């Protein structure tokens with residue numbers, strides 16, 4: 001291999017995604033063109049490149065770089081250039097000049113070992129010092145990790161992710177067990193981890209390799225929603241991933257089961273291999289929910305029918321017999337499930353149930369799986385409703401930021417009502433049930449035809465199908481015809497019929513477009529011109545929500561957001577630490593229990609500050625601070641959160657979001673592009689969930705063929721779960737046997 005040492009003069013091309021870069025580099029003889037993968041390159045840095053000279057047909061002689069090493073500059077001029085290049089957050093050209101004037105060549109030593117001395121310079125305070133120190137150390141660590149990993153085929157972008165998960169322990173962790181990469185680092189698959197392992201000398205038929213591979217296959221399968229993988233499927237995947245004889249996979253699977261890394265059980269006649277957390281959760285949910293259902297709840301001896309009549313009189317309605325059954329069932333049963341589509345009266349029933357328990361002097365707690373759904377429930381009932389996490393959470397462990405549930409803690413109430421119950425996964429259900437004390441009534445309200453929970457399990461369906469609990473299915477629609485085509489069409493979709501499109505005075509429109517590119521233009525025009533003209537009360541950013549089935553492609557979330565940001569937000573300043581602009585609509589993409597918020601206005605009786613912003617919460621960027629590199633976001637109209645630059649990857653633009661992410665939320669105006677995508681994604685419950693998010697207007701843009709395909713397609717990813725059979729087994733002792 002040849003080598004080339006020089007200083008980066010300028011960057012000709014840089015691909016943000018894969019860090020591929022073409023740049024000019026100057027050695028003591030000439031300026032050359034070099035190319036390779038460089039995630040942290042900036043003008044002024046000195047590198048020793050290793051690779052080879054190649055001749056490009058148009059651009060001539062170039063240095064194609066395989067590996068590289070960064071050399072810290074030693075001349076004062078070099079140091080200043082390096083610092084000014086932006087490679088350390090918080091230092092720009094002016095600060096760089098001042099730092100070198102004051103500390104000379106000692107500056108790197110000072111940043112690393114005596115950081116507080118930086119305060120001797122005007123304009124550098126505590127926050128900035130932390131920013132400079134963290135960025136310097138991070139840059140150095142990531143570079144070390146990259147030097148180690150790049151010889152094993154790990155891309156710089158993956159190296160950065162590895163660093164994010166393991167921090168400074170990354171190299172030690174990978175050396176000890178390279179397979180942890182595929183288990184713990186998103187986007188690093190078993191193949192990459194296996195490649196590193198093989199390079200570190202682990203043999204193809206090593207039990208360690210095969211057992212890690214089996215665990216990986218089980219976890220990957222369950223991450224799609226199942227709680228176990230059928231053994232035959234595991235074998236098939238095992239053969240193709242591990243490339244070893246089936247006997248070896250069998251042997252190692254048995255070893256994993258014997259040593260309690262995995263579990264194997266027969267579920268309804270099928271051999272299933274379980275990841276232990278899901279197995280424990282399903283076993284525990286079975287035990288707890290059956291004891292709630294089977295424990296005799298106190299007979300409240302209430303004149304329920306009279307109370308229902310009072311509610312009907314006060315609200316000028318007359319309940320359907322199924323609605324009455326649901327309300328009375330909630331009083332008489334330990335557990336009740338109420339399921340129904342939009343407009344079937346679920347919220348009205350909840351209000352009546354609340355009133356009855358209030359009159360009986362019983363304490364009711366309400367919650368929903370997402371913040372938005374909880375907020376909607378509060379608004380509809382005028383009572384406090386929390387996220388389930390908040391309801392049952394007791395503390396947050398500060399070290400790993402995981403939520404801890406105290407198993408001895410129980411909710412102090414007589415009744416728990418959960419809305420949007422179709423979104424509850426098996427882990428959350430288990431934690432919820434742990435917090436509910438015996439003889440508490442649990443009422444689960446939801447729409448079982450919507451998309452299943454994001455996390456694993458099919459809890460609501462399994463509970464309904466087990467036939468062990470009181471279930472009321474509401475089918476009569478109270479929001480009819482002209483009043484809401486959105487509601488009636490949602491029901492048509494749910495029964496496999498095409499919706500009524502573009503009826504007079506409708507709130508449900510279809511705009512036909514032949515090609516995705518044209519749809520994109522139509523969509524932008526709709527949002528920027530036609531819809532705002534149609535109803536001046538609608539806010540283009542706050543009230544319009546584009547929902548799309550996909551993340552990738554022309555009409556996927558990423559592209560739509562890029563285009564809509566340009567069209568809807570006139571601010572377009574460039575910042576070196578973020579692509580967000582003031583005014584952007586953004587969404588939090590993971591539960592962050594630690595992040596602090598402050599109330600914009602002090603409200604009597606409410607805390608002025610608190611912690612926690614959750615996956616799916618939508619907010620608006622209100623400020624970008626270039627001094628501290630922070631972005632301020634307003635959530636829920638009154639909570640301000642200041643995001644430090646390292647937390648910004650938890651935020652995404654939210655002009656468009658996926659239908660999956662929109663579960664549990666509602667928007668005034670919903671616009672959905674409808675085009676063919678991966679068949680398993682293009683399903684009835686996906687379009688049904690999307691349509692039911694709209695309150696005032698729904699516009700579909702795209703192809704009728706794709707819409708009709710989705711409505712007919714009831715084949716979705718099949719989830720394998722055992723909850724239903726476990727419940728049945730306890731009741732009948734039939735279908736789940738230990739093998």
Ligand SMILES: Nc1ncnc2c1ncn2[C@@H]1O[C@H](COP(=O)(O)OP(=O)(O)OP(=O)(O)O)[C@@H](O)[C@H]1O
Pocket residue numbers: 317318319320323340341342343344345346347348349478479
């Ligand atoms: N028995 C009834 N008679 C007359 N109107 C009713 C009856 N039940 C419900 N409604 C009305 O129908 C509308 C829809 O009811 P509600 O909001 O309770 O349904 P929902 O199932 O919660 O719907 P969504 O999920 O779309 O919010 C409301 O305006 C409600 O007042």
